[in-house]
Amino acid sequence: MSETFLGMPAAPKGVGQLRGDADFPAAARAALADGQLRRNIGHATATIRAKRAKVVGEVPDWQQLRRAGEAIKAATMANLADHLERLEREVTARGGVVHWAGDANEANRIVVDLVRATGADEVVKIKSMATQEIGLNEALEAAGIAPVETDLAELIVQLGHDKPSHILVPAIHRNRAEIREIFLREMPGVDPALTDDPRRLAMAARAHLRAKFLSARVAVSGANFAVAETGTITVVESEGNGRMCLTLPRTLITVMGIEKVVPTWTDLEVFLQLLPRSSTGERMNPYTSTWTGITPGDGPQEFHLVLLDNGRTRVLADPAGRSALHCIRCSACLNVCPVYERTGGHAYGSVYPGPIGAILSPQLTGVADNASLPYASSLCGACFDACPVRIDIPTILVHLRSSVVDDHSRVSPEAVAMAAAAWTMASPGRFRFASRLLRLGRLIGRGGRIRRLPLFLGGWTEARDAPVPPAQTFRTWWRKR
Amino acid sequence: MSAREDILGRIRAATAGVTAPAVPRDYRIFGDHASGDPRLLDLLTDRLDDYKATVHRVTAAELPGKLAEITLGWSVVVPPGSPLPLPGAAVDDDLAYADLDRIDAVLTGCAAACAETGTIALDGGPGQGRRALTLIPDRHVCVVLADQVVQTVPELLHRLDPARPLTFVSGPSATSDIELNRVEGVHGPRTLIVVLVTA
Incomplete structure (x- = not known):
């Protein structure tokens, strides 16, 4: 399988945020011990699940929209190079400049150089997964440019020296x-009498950012969709910070993953229905902006579009995994995931947490660097049901688990254990003997659970308890009847 | 080789032999009601109420009086050449952002509206002005004509020209970033007042 990816570079190490400091089981253990975190996430995901269910339920053609969304994405990927070339032509024809970045380092270098050329030492930013992924803020700071996150949640993360x-x-x-x-x-300059009323908190953010919006010279954004046939970029948002960034500064730099392109303007009618209902549980998000190159007298007069690979062509090369690129970043799969609900996003170590992160991050980096993520799931399938573009996340998780196993040495403890099990089960006598031995397990268990299995079997109980074996085997019980 | 050729080459190698599936378009394109149908106006009103926008419904004859009543005591700016009747409003002749920030309200028309999602589309056309105009003042008074109201999102997009800078507005600015509870009014206009004009 690794031959498929020959010549397809993974997202580079040492830059950006696709790899955690610890593997998922270790990081999850810390998260699970934090009761406040679990309450916060449990409350928030329950709220959003209820809102989403209500607004999805009122759309009579929801399943048709999902199938259309799935097909548009698959069709886009099949001819991705052509669509990107078309997008480049249209954006250029309307006064924009298109840049291509093979990886995070190239993208960061392009953006830093563009900002430097304007002479600005501060940029206002719209929330963007792509710029988080490549660690753009760190690159800007290293170049002496202050990135100002303007989305309320990103501002909370930035001010809290925290991670999303x-x-x-x-x-x-x-x-x-x-x-x-x-x-x-x-x-x-915040009012010391600030309360924890969400409205008061939002007003504090408004006051804090107002002057920055009115004086900013450069904005950096991501993109939700880019229409190839017209060169139109789309940003979907709620607060108006996006409109501020897309409208007021003289220079706009948009960093966009190459998979965000859609072929036609008509395709947007599908995604503008699927995305808001799946993400915030609203019929429509408060603000959506679209722009095509430059409009004289209205908005930025200098527009740069940076097209980012950073491991995406590697994902594209795997027929069994490439539909992870169909993701429209709605986060519905996070909100329905029983694993995410308990561990929260930090345990995944990547800017892409939850079920979609568990299939996207390991493919962008190569499974060796995120080998625990394909196992961060119970394979319950709730993510597939919630996905607005029908990404079959459970099947890709299983596929990636097999890649992880292929990557490991053939003489792993699992392989030895499975070979031993096969040998034991091949003979009734050996199986009977083993069943009797199993009862010894009752000596190390308490309350029906074994917390730690001995020797090489310990790997099994690192992330779970094992049940204590029964006092008699089925065979013994059957003989006594 | 340049990054561009590298990336395009990798994409072509990765997708060699992959055929594009046909896209099923059996979702709803057209709604049950023609634009301007009173049921659509009711639906639009219901959706905008839900977003905490204020909706007034008037006839064309009542419009000047209603606009004067709504904006009483406010400084108001309108785009150049605005056809909307509001004596005394300032005209946006490329005002500085700081000046726009000191004005109480902006009065504009719109390009189209979608009833099912409570969405108003601005395209910078006559009576709407540049994007900064409908963004910086804290109150947006938006006049929507009945025949501009369609039912579905596809119908809305069919009425718009992607070559123009477009803004889709569904209620006043809002955030759900604190415990996923919606709070209306952040950076964009905190007050959205829609005046729906029936024949």
Whole structure:
């Protein structure tokens, strides 16, 4: 299988945020011990699940829209190079400049150089997964340019010197009281009488950012969709910080993963229905902006589009995994995932947490670097049912698990154990003997659970308990009847 | 080789032999009601109420009086050449952002509206002005004509020209970033007042 990826570079190490410091079981253990975190995430995901179910339920053609979304994405990937070339032509014809970045380092270098050329030492930013993925803020800071996150949740994360934990609501792990504390501690000139009323907190953010919006010279954004046939870029948002960034500065730099292109303007009618209902559980998000190159007298007069690979062509090369690129970043799969609900996003170690992160991050980096993520799932299938573009996440998880196993040495403890099991089960006598031996397991268990199996079997109980074997085997019980 | 050729080459290698599936378009394109149908106006009103926008429904004859009543005591700016009747409104002749920030309200028309999602589309056309105009003032008074109201999202997009800079507005600015509870009014106009004009 690795031959398929020959010449397809993974996202580079040492830059950006696709790899965690610890593997998932270790990181999850810390998250599970934090009761406040679990309450915050449990409350938030329950709220959003109920909102989503209500607004999805009122759309009579939801399944048809999902199938259309799935097919548009698959059709786009089949001719991705042509669509990107078309997009480049249309954007260029309307006064924009298109740049190509093979990986995070190239993209960061392009953006830093563009900002430097304007002479600005500060940029306002719209929440963007792609720029989080490549660690653009760190690159800007290293170049002496201050990135200002303007989305409320990203601002909470930035001011809290924290990491995002959810695709849509990066500060989902913080409750109102914690947000108030962060603002009081980190926001210059904040009213010391600030309460934890969400409205008061939002107004504090408005006051903090107002002057920056009105004076900013450069904005950096991501893109939700880019229409190849017209060169039109789309950003979907709620607060109006996006409109501020897309409208007021003279220079706009958009960093976009190559998979975000859609072929036609008509295709947007599908995604603009699927995305808001799946993500915030709204019939439509408050604001959607679209722009095509430059419009004289209205909005930025300099527009740069940076097309980012960073491991995406590697994902594209795997027929069994490439549909991970269909993701429209709605985060519905996070909100329905029993694993995400308990561990939160940080345990995944990547800006892409939850079920979609468990299939996307290992493919972008190569499974060796995120080998525990394909196992961060119970394979319950709730993510597939919630996915607005029908990405079969459970099947890709199983596929990636097999890649992880292929990557490991053939003489793994699992392989030895399975060979031993096969040998034992091949003979009734050996199986009977082994069943009797199994009863010894009762000596190390308490309360029906074995917390740690001995020797090489310990790997099994690192992330789970094993049940204590029964006092008699089925065979013994059957003989006594 | 340049990054461009590298990436395009990798994509072509990765997708060699892959055929594009046909896209099923059996979802709803057209709604049950023609644009301007009173049932669509009711639906649009219901959706905008849900977003905490304020909706007034008037006849064309009542429009000037209603606009004067809504904006009483406010400084108001309108785009150049605005056909909307509001004596005394300032005209946006490329005002500085700081000046727009000191004005109480902006009064514009729109390009089209979608009833099912409570969405108003602005395209910078006559009576709408540049994007900064409908963004910086804290109140947006938007006049929607009945025959601009369609039922579905596909119908809305069919009425718009992607070559123009478009803004889709569904209620006042809002955030759900604190515990996923919606709070209306952040950076964009905190107040959205829609005046729906029936024949």
